[in-house]
Amino acid sequence: MTALLATGGWLPVSVVLSSFLTGIFIFFLREEDVLMRSLLNLGGAVLKVALGILLLWGVAQGFVYTFVLPLGAGLDLILFADPLALQFVLLSAGLWLVTTVYAIAFLEGSPERSRFFGYFSLCVTASTGIALAGNLLTFVIFYEFLTLATYPLVVHHGTREALKAGRTYLIYTLGGGMLLFIGAVWLQGLIGPVVFGPVPALAETDLPRGVLIAIFWLIAGGLAVKAAMVPVHGWLPTAMVAPAPVSALLHAVAVVKAGAFGLFRLVYDVYGIALAGAPAMGGLLAMLASVTIVYGSLRAIAESDIKKRLAYSTVSQLSYIALGTALGGPLAAVGALAHLVHQGLMKITLFFCAGRLAETYDIHNVHELAGMGRRMPVTMTAFTVAALGMIGLPPVAGFVSKWYLALGGLQTGNDWVLAVLVLSSVLNAAYFLPPLYVAWFTAPPPEARLQRRILPGWVEWGLLVPPVITASLALVAGLLAALPISPLAWAELIVALRYFPVTGDGP
Amino acid sequence: MSEAVLMLVPTAPLLAALAARLVPRHGALAATVAAVPSVALALFPPDRALDLPWLLLGVELGIDALRRPLLLLAGCLWLLAAVYARAYHRADPRSRPLFVFFSLTMSGNLGLVVAFDAVTFYLSFVLMNLSAYGLIRHAGNAEARRAAKVYIVLVIAGEGLILPALWLGASAADSLALADVRAAVAAHPLQSWIVGLLFFGFGIKAGALPLHIWLPLAHPVAPTPASAVLSGMMIKAGLLAWLVFLPLAEASLPGWGLAWVIFGLAAAYYGALMGVLQDRPKTVLAYSSISQMGLMTVAVGLALAAAPGPAHGAEAAKAAMMAAVVYAVHHGFAKGALFLGTGLTDHTSGRGRLVVVALLALPALALAGLPPTTGLAAKAVLKDATAVAMPAWQNWLDPLLALAAVGTTLLLARFLVVVAGPAANSAPGPAGFGLWGPWLATLAAAAGAAWLPFVIPAGPAAEAFTAGSLADAAWPVAVGAGVALMVWRFFLARPRARPIVVPAGDILVLLEPVGRCLEKMGRDTVRRLGTMDGRWAWLGHVLLVYVRFAEGRLCRLERRLASWPILVAGFGMLLLLVGVIAYNGR
């Protein structure tokens, strides 16, 4: 076993391929092959999680996994597993598994499911690829691949509105991809291959400062699009026309996190915090993130459509990660990375619940939630846990990351961060408490006005279990944050490697 | 391993909440059982703190001299309130959510008492605050909704103030232990900010003056057992928070101490004044709580200001802190008894009601400080604390405190009058042992608990009974009673006399329009923000028109390129171009 684990790069590759091959197979399945498709889906998802855990175990044993595919002309496609990559891999893979269960139930009986699940698998392939990318080129490849694989999911319904949203999505993300591309090629043209590793690629550079700043903002600008930072956040709320599992996994986790994850790589692994912490780079980015946090919250208050509100909440919450990354300092970085996981768990729960509400009672608006606490207590409990976590209340995970971000802000002398966090918490409360209030404290409308859709039993379970699992995880991640296996502890490990590098090989 | 039982203090009520959700019939029973560990631990405290480094960011629970009396108070009150609630809510169709919220609130309330670290304290505080929303909102009528709304807005505002203070403290301390945080605050460059944030943030819970507005609204609408714990123990959470977060006994802050004292005295007088002008018993009691909390605020102020000096400062501050705690215990039990009794008046009539009112006079007098009640002892302790902590203030503070006692007497006289008056609502049913039993137990506890050696040290307890202090304590009561009698006799007893009544929440009436206006403005702003994306649509249109125009040109040009003369001309031009360039370049 150990010998098997020690062998090179097959493991990261198979992590990526496990969903890719599944996706390709699924494309060719006929629409009515439900069982086969579901088995493939779940099998791929379970396999991916298993491989991810294997990878985790191997890395914990001190093995280094690197897969290099030379592309010629000095370019390489590199997949490697460092702790940071693993965190994102396990997040994507784990949530993919849960979302797959949910999606199978959610899309029961709807058309074009083979197409849907095919692209769904490709999306996760892309996000694990992003996670495992070992150099900038590989990152760019998978980053753009993600755009392509997501578009079909956004326009899945094929309605005029969906197509319009898809167009908006493409305009933003391809624009962002263009910036990223320019920045990446420029940088690579100047300093050669940019490999992610313990030492930042630009650690010892003599490039002119203006060029460094320009490249930083090109790349960060490209990443900010997917991370939905103001003013390039516009695609995210419109993309909410996609089916709920898509909103849940992609717009809460995979796509947006790809941007946030990329920002972390950029700041820590390409520029190095010593360089990227400059006011013109990290400082400005932190400001931008702060503006986004507040602006997203304000917009969320204005939306009464549940999914849109959640979308703007994502806009706001995502920038916590960007903020923590940009602030520099170990505590802020820990907060950012912990939030990467925590926000994923909480937001996916919220979207799961929103999807279930829409599917069962055709509820799309906050005002329609009346009495739902009594009718769907479990769903609403999960929703409540996640929403409270979003506000940043203990013991849900969101509190932990917010706590570290605040301490990180103080640690780096950016006391204004406290004001941003407090303001955002209050605004979060302002848009998350009303739905909770309506659901738990108001009477439901008469039965006649609210028809519960009759769904097959397994569909009900399929829609119910995933949010319960993710909500529990969000709770546990907060409750047991001090345990060495928590997302927080893992984030601390990742940050420790960057701030207090140990000599010797292997993490 | 006895300290492991500490874990049960917050978790037993959580399990009770779960039980109340699953087995609604036994919600009250579960809540009762859940309070038992706290009472037991208060009586037989473990000698070590419980360290749970794996939980949250590292949890530490424990009981010290400061917390033990409060834990006793909290445990007893919650226990008795739960027993009381069992009978009180027997016929309530919405008892299931009530007991869920009841138990959750209990968990938070008890948890924060035993919390030794900042995160656990904050977690419990939040849990208590949010769950109490369900208690206040329970009746579901317009009044309850209004009270709950005011409450939750203030709670959220409070969180916003507390969090940065915690962050600043924890960041400076590099530790979450409350002791470290306190030490860090004592030496923090932003100390004024932190102390200010703490004052207002926790002041909301403690009913400090301009932030008290939710209390008179919330207490009357909450179910009686909930009001009892709300007033008896939950508002003490704010006090405890001050005691554990402020750098008491670590640094001397006379300025802030004075502010605390002034705010406290103001609350004491203002609460009495506004309370007298109320006409509902529970509202009067709420104002009484505000007034009494004012006195405890004074004690905190004394601790904060305690003159520095080798060894002396710390001791002085500790004395003042203990004074606040003793007062809290005394007030908690008395107020609990008052609330529960008030609830009982709704369920009794005739003779039974008379008995209730008569018995209610006992805790009322205790609050006023009449000998030989716990009130006397509490006031004596407070006075001693003044002498030890800030001798310089003694000559003006003592008379002012005595004057406050006059106000308290007046207020409680008003309460007795109001509660003896016609019942507000028709009695839902006769009160059985289910209500009487816990109430009488509360009365007994109010009379006895404060005398426990770990609450009031033997010294002050004995001292309270010296002749001088007896007289000191008695005259304000007498004066108050006299004034009350006079007012009643010469003013209110006349036919067609109408007492002046101030609406509950006093300045809230003024604030509410402002709040509504702000809310509307906020909504409008946010809505405008929502339509802002549309503002850019014209740009898109202009672009579109331009693109169409350009497309027209494009089509024409491409068609022209396709004609033969132009093609051949292009061929020739290109030949020329390449030729010339190559000729120059060779």
Add this chain to the structure above:
Amino acid sequence: MDQADIYILAGMALFAIALHALAARRHLVRKVLAINILGGGCFLVLIAVARRAPGPVADPVPHAMVLTGIVVAVSVTAVALILVRRIRSATGRTDFPEDNRDDRV
């Protein structure tokens, strides 16, 4: 300037004239003819180039090229004429739509 140069220039002039015809003449057959003249110009140049070889004998390689070129030109002309006929029979037209201002497709 020797004789060969004159031939070369003449060939190029022929090329230019044919170009003009290709542009200016609308009838399809005329365009085909223009292409043929274009080819003629090229061949003339090639022959002239052959003449410039040192020694008494002309360079045979350009001759071979001209021969090949003629074959190609014949094929092109044949195919072009077939296409012209088919256009005629399909549409009744003998010019390109883009050359006819009245009925552009």
Add this chain to the structure above:
Amino acid sequence: MVDTSWAAIAVAVPLLAALASLWPGRWTAVAVMAVAVPGALLATLGVVWTVYEIGVYRHPVGGWGAPLGIDLYVDGLAAAFLALLAVVAGLASLHVLADPDVKAMPRRRQSLFWSLWYWVWGALAAMFVSGDAFNIYVTLELATLAGVILVSFGHGAVALFASLRYLLIGTLGALSYVLGVALLYGATGTLDLVLLGERLVPGPAVVVAAALVTVGLAIKAALVPLHIWLPPAHGSAPAGVSAILSALVVKAGFYLLVRYWLGPFVSLGDGVATALGILGAVGVLWGSLNAIRQERLKLLVAYSTVAQVGYLFLLFPLAAAGGHVMAWSGAHLLVLSHATAKAAAFLAAGNILTSQGTDHLSEIGRASHHHRLSLLAFGLAGATLMGLPPSGGFLAKWLMVTAAVETGQWWWAAVLIIGGKLAAIYVYRVVRLGFVTSPMEPPGAAGPPRPPGLLPVPMLTILAALGLAVVSVGLGFASAPPLRLLQIGMPAAPGIALEPLP
């Protein structure tokens, strides 16, 4: 000693197949294909292997040797183009074999079609391995001639006009080229490209010759503004024909320009390289803008070719400025990936056209479900056209932009990037159709029935399109072998050390 005759076989196989195809009958077509396609692939593999083994080499056909006989000149570039030809033409042959339009022709026309088909193939193969300026002319003209007739197999008078226009303009280009070659021969006395480079003394005649050669080849490569013959011809030809015309025949013009301008004409300076780059850049913008406004799918794809060819011309200024290895690798990887992608796009468009009888974009959306796989193929090809990863187009653009950055000529990078975005617009216009919920077919779990008025599309045609699309995307990952191949015999720019071959 490695046998060097594979190159001759690679040329001979399609030419023999062209002859054999003249025997009419469907079985002839199948049988010829069964032999010719694997044969050509095998021969190409042989060529590639030989180049890997011994590097650049010459093969004297029939043992005569230059200057009397014909020498085949094979370097990495030629081998790569041969391989491209074999893959694209091979897969396109599958498409043609199953194409209902071709099957509907009378038997004799079918056999003529097949014969011409292999004729184009053979002519191109001969051109790629030709080291002789005049042979190039002959093969160029043969390919054009056969292509013209194949275009005329398309529907209606538009196809006839298009093919005649293609013939006339193409011949103008070829004759311009041959005139240039005549002058070159006059100046140097040789037709061999390598010797030509050695003997070339820049003078007025050489300059005129270079101009004639360049512009003549630019016509073949559809460089703006000499591109106007291309869209109607490619837009109206049968799908398979459009595919090889766009993928290969147009590239032939570019291939020869590379041979000349990175070969004998280097001594004429960088100016022309820059001019070619500028024209290429104009072509990128012009072609893309025109593609965006097309209403017919095949015309859209055709204009996209105009745009994509424009990218290739950026090689000249980039290589001239010293970004040699990167630009060379990038441009030729772009050739490979664009050729496969464009062929896939045309085959997909052809499938849609065959099935629905129209390729108007507004109509396609109404039966999108029916065209799902074709649109998928188009989408994959589109990724390459846009230059999005993971596709060969992406890597190619990455290399070319790197070359631009390294040589400090950011404006060429801007062209590449803006072109990519414009490509995204026109590709998007098509791809979105695949997701329209179509009113013609009610969605259902059991799969919608074929809407009335749609002809079935043979699976083979779809697979051919998909296969080409997958190759074009796969080039993004498997780019190392072709790039290594391309660098064998790469003309060295002054002062640039070549990467050592492993």
